[in-house]
Amino acid sequence: MATHAAVQEARGQAAGDPSIVVEGLRKSFGKNVAVDGLSFTVHPGEIFGLLGPNGAGKSTTLSIMAGLIRPDSGDVKIGGHSVIRETQRAQRLMGVVPQGLAVYEELTAAQNLDYFAKLRGIEKKRRRQEIEEILELVGLSGVAHRKVAQYSGGMKRRLNVGIGLLGRPRVLLLDEPTVGIDPQSRRHILDSVRRLAESGMAVVYTTHYMEEVEYLCSRLAIIDRGRVIAHGPIDEVRALAGDAVVLRLPFPRGVLDEAAKVESLQNTLPMPVEVTSGELRIVLPQGSRQAPAVIEELQRHGVPLDGMRLESPNLETVFLSLTGKALRDGKAAEEGAMA
Amino acid sequence: MTASIRQMGVITAHLIRKVAFNPAVVWLIAMPLVIIYILGITMHGLFSAEFTPVKPYRIVVALPEEAGFLVERISRAPKHFAVEEARDAQEARQAVFQRQADAAIVAADGDEPLTVIAPPGSIVLEMLAGVVQASLEQEAQQVAAAQPPVENGSREESDTGARSAGAADGALSAMPWEGVGSFEYFSIGLIVMFMAFASHSAMVHCVQDRSTGAYLRIRALGVTRAVYLGAGITSGMLLGAGFSLVMAVITWTLFRVVWGNAAAWALMTIAGAASVASLSFLLTALLPSDPKGVENAGGTVYSLLAFFGGSTVPLTIMPRWFSEIFSWLPNRKMLDGYLKIVKGAGVKEIEQELFGLAAAALIMLGLAWLVVMLLKREEV
Numbered sequence: 001m002a003t004h005a006a007v008q009e010a011r012g013q014a015a016g017d018p019s020i021v022v023e024g025l026r027k028s029f030g031k032n033v034a035v036d037g038l039s040f041t042v043h044p045g046e047i048f049g050l051l052g053p054n055g056a057g058k059s060t061t062l063s064i065m066a067g068l069i070r071p072d073s074g075d076v077k078i079g080g081h082s083v084i085r086e087t088q089r090a091q092r093l094m095g096v097v098p099q100g101l102a103v104y105e106e107l108t109a110a111q112n113l114d115y116f117a118k119l120r121g122i123e124k125k126r127r128r129q130e131i132e133e134i135l136e137l138v139g140l141s142g143v144a145h146r147k148v149a150q151y152s153g154g155m156k157r158r159l160n161v162g163i164g165l166l167g168r169p170r171v172l173l174l175d176e177p178t179v180g181i182d183p184q185s186r187r188h189i190l191d192s193v194r195r196l197a198e199s200g201m202a203v204v205y206t207t208h209y210m211e212e213v214e215y216l217c218s219r220l221a222i223i224d225r226g227r228v229i230a231h232g233p234i235d236e237v238r239a240l241a242g243d244a245v246v247l248r249l250p251f252p253r254g255v256l257d258e259a260a261k262v263e264s265l266q267n268t269l270p271m272p273v274e275v276t277s278g279e280l281r282i283v284l285p286q287g288s289r290q291a292p293a294v295i296e297e298l299q300r301h302g303v304p305l306d307g308m309r310l311e312s313p314n315l316e317t318v319f320l321s322l323t324g325k326a327l328r329d330g331k332a333a334e335e336g337a338m339a
Numbered sequence: 340m341t342a343s344i345r346q347m348g349v350i351t352a353h354l355i356r357k358v359a360f361n362p363a364v365v366w367l368i369a370m371p372l373v374i375i376y377i378l379g380i381t382m383h384g385l386f387s388a389e390f391t392p393v394k395p396y397r398i399v400v401a402l403p404e405e406a407g408f409l410v411e412r413i414s415r416a417p418k419h420f421a422v423e424e425a426r427d428a429q430e431a432r433q434a435v436f437q438r439q440a441d442a443a444i445v446a447a448d449g450d451e452p453l454t455v456i457a458p459p460g461s462i463v464l465e466m467l468a469g470v471v472q473a474s475l476e477q478e479a480q481q482v483a484a485a486q487p488p489v490e491n492g493s494r495e496e497s498d499t500g501a502r503s504a505g506a507a508d509g510a511l512s513a514m515p516w517e518g519v520g521s522f523e524y525f526s527i528g529l530i531v532m533f534m535a536f537a538s539h540s541a542m543v544h545c546v547q548d549r550s551t552g553a554y555l556r557i558r559a560l561g562v563t564r565a566v567y568l569g570a571g572i573t574s575g576m577l578l579g580a581g582f583s584l585v586m587a588v589i590t591w592t593l594f595r596v597v598w599g600n601a602a603a604w605a606l607m608t609i610a611g612a613a614s615v616a617s618l619s620f621l622l623t624a625l626l627p628s629d630p631k632g633v634e635n636a637g638g639t640v641y642s643l644l645a646f647f648g649g650s651t652v653p654l655t656i657m658p659r660w661f662s663e664i665f666s667w668l669p670n671r672k673m674l675d676g677y678l679k680i681v682k683g684a685g686v687k688e689i690e691q692e693l694f695g696l697a698a699a700a701l702i703m704l705g706l707a708w709l710v711v712m713l714l715k716r717e718e719v
Contacts, residue, residue, distance in 0.1 A: 066559040096559040098552025118349045119560045
């Protein structure tokens with residue numbers, strides 16, 4: 001906290017003044033409500049996590065915060081400037097890292113940075129210096145003049161993050177910046193984000209990887225179908241799971257009639273049951289003392305118990321116990337496993 | 340305002356660079372040159388005044404005695420026509436229908452007008468109609484009598500697509516492609532066609548930006564939607580115009596195509612590039628998040644336009660109705676405009692085409708903007 005306060009002073013901002021204020025954000029596309037009453041604040045030097053499954057409304061939230069989409073109601077203030085009424089002033093204070101690889105593969109990393117720096121209006125002398133700093137930060141100095149098409153997926157992701165840092169923004173919005181990359185590049189990105197926050201940047205980090213949120217963020221909001229289902233410091237949110245534990249066991253496809261079995265279990269057991277990526281997860285809200293009864297039920301359904309384990313509560317447990325479904329869908333979980 | 344212009348310049352330069360440095364640009368230039376060469380050689384006869392067929396065309400005539408001068412005139416060109424007489428008009432028609440003859444000239448007794456029967460758009464129809472018309476006019480001058488040997492009126496037989504003799508010279512002589520060589524015609528046609536592809540590639544890149552997230556990033560850097568779209572259209576225009584310039588130089592060097600009045604050419608190129616860029620903008624507005632779809636849609640639309648606009652199939656061999664009903668197409672306006680320019684027209688003579696292209700560009704820009712506002716209305 002001492003570091004946090006020092007950073008705030010160094011930036012000339014009154015202690016306690018948030019860099020980002022999101023108030024009652026609501027956005028729907030036709031009948032589909034993408035964001036439903038989202039509110040949170042992020043202070044300088046803080047990393048705020050937006051955790052939710054695919055389609056939860058994270059990217060829409062970021063598009064609204066970036067000033068691209070107008071919300072139906074609510075507002076976002078960046079450094080005190082409304083993205084609705086003072087869009088360009090707010091945008092000047094932020095950097096955005098989209099979920100997709102928003103880089104040009106036919107250009108080099110240096111050329112990519114130069115292009116976006118020109119759009120940002122950074123003058124030539126400062127541009128060169130900033131580009132060198134960013135390349136250093138994301139670990140691409142040695143390959144700065146190689147075409148991005150020749151980069152690995154992780155290197156492209158690092159460049160994607162680097163471009164978001166042009167103009168030394170006070171606020172950084174990251175939309176799932178580590179999807180589908182190797183563990184080394186993921187760690188590099190996470191450490192870079194940490195360092196940026198330590199330098200005083202306010203960061204909003206959206207992901208469906210709960211381990212990233214646990215590693216990076218001090219506070220978070222868990223969202224599902226556009227609604228906040230849990231919000232606050234990470235320990236408080238984790239505590240929402242109470243005594244709950246998750247019983248996990250392999251559930252290989254083809255061994256059992258998966259769909260029928262799961263449906264039968266869901267009807268029989270009075271707790272959330274979910275199958276994701278060949279794994280069966282059952283939340284035990286009252287802790288491990290519920291395990292014997294559940295195991296008995298599993299045996300009655302003919303589910304093999306090999307490899308069964310109980311897991312302590314984490315953010316995924318919270319999500320599972322609050323929504324009855326896994327944080328990641330099968331595809332996302334597989335991507336995470338690959339990474 | 341200054342920032343917007345700077346941003347538009349940066350994006351425009353980037354889009355042009357992306358397209359111009361793409362290996363596909365070789366295809367974009369090489370492909371039309373090959374096609375021009377092949378069509379220029381093979382279709383040379385269609386555009387040449389000294390054209391002679393491999394074998395004389397078989398012409399069956401069923402004419403009254405007073406039209407004997409016509410048979411005599413046609414028979415004066417034995418390399419072009421071999422004339423046979425039929426018993427009556429019915430037999431002459433049948434000969435053409437059964438492909439025993441290439442064309443027929445019939446005139447029943449009395450007031451029935453003279454008619455040339457031949458497959459629509461065929462060379463023999465064009466040639467014979469010209470000869471018949473010229474003969475009629477010459478005869479009319481010689482016989483200064485009240486009753487001409489055959490009626491000067493004419494009609495078309497729609498089932499075979501026969502063209503009247505009277506139509507041959509009058510209106511056709513006003514057609515822009517008259518008197519133009521095959522290399523000139525196809526150089527213009529193919530440049531008009533591929534200019535659209537060149538222009539469209541810039542707009543495809545704009546849609547790619549949307550799908551990768553680059554658009555979000557660019558917008559978050561303070562670039563407004565209007566500036567971004569403006570840069571896309573400007574890039575499309577500049578790429579189209581640049582392509583035309585490069586191709587004009589190459590076709591002049593390789594095929595000796597003389598492009599005529601420079602000011603007229605420049606205006607026609609700018610207006611043409613504006614119209615194709617606007618059409619591309621309309622296509623991208625309809626498919627804003629589907630780069631492959633936009634690419635394919637462009638390919639299909641521009642190929643169809645090339646056909647109907649006379650780029651790939653010369654209008655010299657198409658039926659007259661065909662060239663008339665598609666004369667409003669922007670690429671056809673460009674074709675007509677360039678054809679006039681290579682024949683020596685100045686700015687004044689191509690005013691109609693320039694206004695047509697400007698109007699087309701404005702209409703498509705307006706439509707595209709409307710579609711953008713409707714389909715992406717949630718965007719700021």
